[in-house]
Amino acid sequence: MSRRWIQNPNRCADEYLDGIEDFIEFAHRHNPGATKICCPCMRCNNTLWETIENVGFHLVRNGMIETYSIWNLHGEQLDHVSSSNATRMDNVEPIVDYNDQVIDIIQDAFPFASTNINYEREDDVPAPIDSAEFEQYEKLLKNVNQELYPGCESFSVLTAIVELMHGKIKYRMSNIVAITFWEFSRECF
Numbered sequence: 001m002s003r004r005w006i007q008n009p010n011r012c013a014d015e016y017l018d019g020i021e022d023f024i025e026f027a028h029r030h031n032p033g034a035t036k037i038c039c040p041c042m043r044c045n046n047t048l049w050e051t052i053e054n055v056g057f058h059l060v061r062n063g064m065i066e067t068y069s070i071w072n073l074h075g076e077q078l079d080h081v082s083s084s085n086a087t088r089m090d091n092v093e094p095i096v097d098y099n100d101q102v103i104d105i106i107q108d109a110f111p112f113a114s115t116n117i118n119y120e121r122e123d124d125v126p127a128p129i130d131s132a133e134f135e136q137y138e139k140l141l142k143n144v145n146q147e148l149y150p151g152c153e154s155f156s157v158l159t160a161i162v163e164l165m166h167g168k169i170k171y172r173m174s175n176i177v178a179i180t181f182w183e184f185s186r187e188c189f
């Protein structure tokens with residue numbers, strides 16, 4: 001399969017999603033038993049390690065490094081080399097914190113949020129913040145902090161929505177199928 005998809009700027013395009021599927025399948029095949037692999041998304045830049053499932057999530061969200069067309073860090077051309085040289089990590093407990101991932105996305109969308117939180121120097125002059133934008137930010141933050149149901153530690157309301165949207169894109173569910181499924185789930189809870 002051609003890997004031109006890596007340069008496709010439309011990360012919802014069929015070609016791009018098929019490409020990610022192809023990469024994930026490749027990573028599974030060449031890193032059997034690995035719980036984490038290095039992530040070739042544009043943020044992790046093949047320097048951070050993630051579960052294979054999370055790597056798929058990152059590739060949809062951030063895009064793959066555009067020049068990474070030979071997957072040498074994921075086993076390509078290493079078929080005949082001892083597995084000890086392959087890029088893999090075994091016996092590492094996967095740490096998937098969906099809330100952290102969603103907070104990252106929110107901070108990307110609202111740069112003032114991370115600026116104010118991280119840099120509170122006295123000589124900082126904060127840029128004026130649009131009140132409607134701030135309201136939207138507060139609403140999202142409230143949802144990210146609200147547990148999906150009482151006692152749920154894995155998902156907040158917002159991370160659950162993001163995961164559902166991710167599943168919808170990944171499995172190319174039509175809107176009607178997704179809405180039917182979500183409404184059924186809502187009835188169940």
Ligand SMILES: [Zn+2]
Pocket residue numbers: 039040041042043044045050055058059062
């Ligand atoms: Zn990544």
